């Protein structure tokens with residue numbers, strides 16, 4: 001089944017407003033010049049830059065997302081941002097369960113599922129991240145860990161048009177060490193089989209599974225050519241217009 005690639009940038013805690021504006025405007029200019037791009041693109045800046053970035057990409061086909069959301073709609077949760085607030089600003093996506101959230105904020109699969117559920121209720125598409133650590137890979141637990149995280153984190157009501165999954169091996173994030181195309185495809189194929197088992201053939205085969213972990217313009221073509229790799233969630237290489245655009249252009253025709 002042909003799935004349209006999604007190239008999503010996770011800016012993490014980078015960029016002040018002038019840099020963010022220039023980066024988003026540069027990408028919007030490339031997207032407009034490309035006319036009908038053959039891939040979807042989304043960028044996820046830090047919360048304080050969302051309005052600036054939304055204004056910079058307005059009128060282009062680039063979507064914007066948050067990097068996290070709270071599971072509740074509103075209330076006494078100092079420092080948090082709800083999915084409804086992101087939707088209200090004009091976001092289309094939100095990343096949930098990034099390994100940096102799982103590690104530094106001790107988020108469990110249940111926490112991530114609740115956030116993804118809130119995203120769906122607010123009308124956002126959650127990009128649900130899963131991935132094993134190096135210790136888990138070395139212990140031969142890669143498939144088991146990802147299977148557990150997948151089923152523990154996916155929201156009820158998951159369908160292919162509403163949810164995106166990102167497989168991000170923790171040992172490959174920000175390390176310059178990328179999973180080989182075969183290593184990534186092995187996990188993506190397992191995720192695909194689990195999705196088909198859970199959602200049925202149609203939805204399971206249509207849902208997009210992104211790869212993330214040191215993806216860059218040099219390795220993107222081979223990764224994006226794998227059967228079950230439907231795009232990328234990109235950190236470091238999403239911070240430069242030319243790198244991110246060149247990477248996206250490696251989406252197969």
Ligand code: PEP
Nearest residue numbers: 173174212213214235236
């Ligand atoms: C990420 O933050 O999701 C990521 C994949 O980062 P990097 O591309 O820098 O490894």
